[in-house]
Amino acid sequence: MEEELVQQSSSTWPPPPPFWQAFTPENIARIEKSRQQQAEREGVEDASNVRLHDLPRELRALQPPLEPADGEWRVFGDKYRLVDELPKLEDMQIRRLFPNPEDRDRDGKHFDRALILKRLAKSLLLNFLELMGLFAINPEAAQDKITDIRDMFINFHHLINEYRPHQARESLISMMQAQLDRTRAETNAIRDAKDKTERIMEGLGSLKFGDELVGDSTPQKDPWATQREVWASALADIS
Incomplete structure (x- = not known):
């Protein structure tokens, strides 16, 4: 048990x-x-x-x-x-390392997430090297550095999550564009098949059946004319 x-x-x-x-x-x-x-x-x-x-x-x-x-x-x-919202860093008791959403565009400048992410990535590498040095010299003092690295990782992840709504919109646009392109390709394929069928039908309309040419306007000899002449001469001999 x-x-x-x-x-x-x-x-x-x-x-x-x-x-x-x-x-x-x-x-x-x-x-x-x-x-x-x-x-x-x-x-x-x-x-x-x-x-x-x-x-x-x-x-x-x-x-x-x-x-x-x-x-x-x-x-x-x-x-x-029920309402899926991105929690604030302050609510999670995490130190914010980039500007608040309310303060970003106050000076009219564009907030460049890529630049902030690059800075955080470089700071993470630098703080990791410093952490390795502290472990070699004074391991007891490494806790503050570990806390700094944790805050950097959480800020890094939080900044990426702020980009998720834009990513969802772009993914939806890409899916709708792919569906539109596929529908247009199918429509063009149907039109090509229709044009090919019409050309085949036009070609069949000009084929010869026996001694006649379908669609030819030149006068053709009556196939019963010879037989009528034979019967006419036979009746003349009898009379």
């Missing part, structure tokens, strides 16, 4: 919660029937949006919980929010 608990606590993904056993066909049919009856009492057409109260213990897991009142919830120890 102890070995099993150790394996569960050390596994990457925990075992499924025990309430999955409540999702049986009988329980699902029971809660759907209860929702339908509640909807009829409340005069609601869509029974799926009806919330039931005082459910039996075996049916409680079949009803989704309400949205969190504060907009936050935890999954596997991580905190999530």
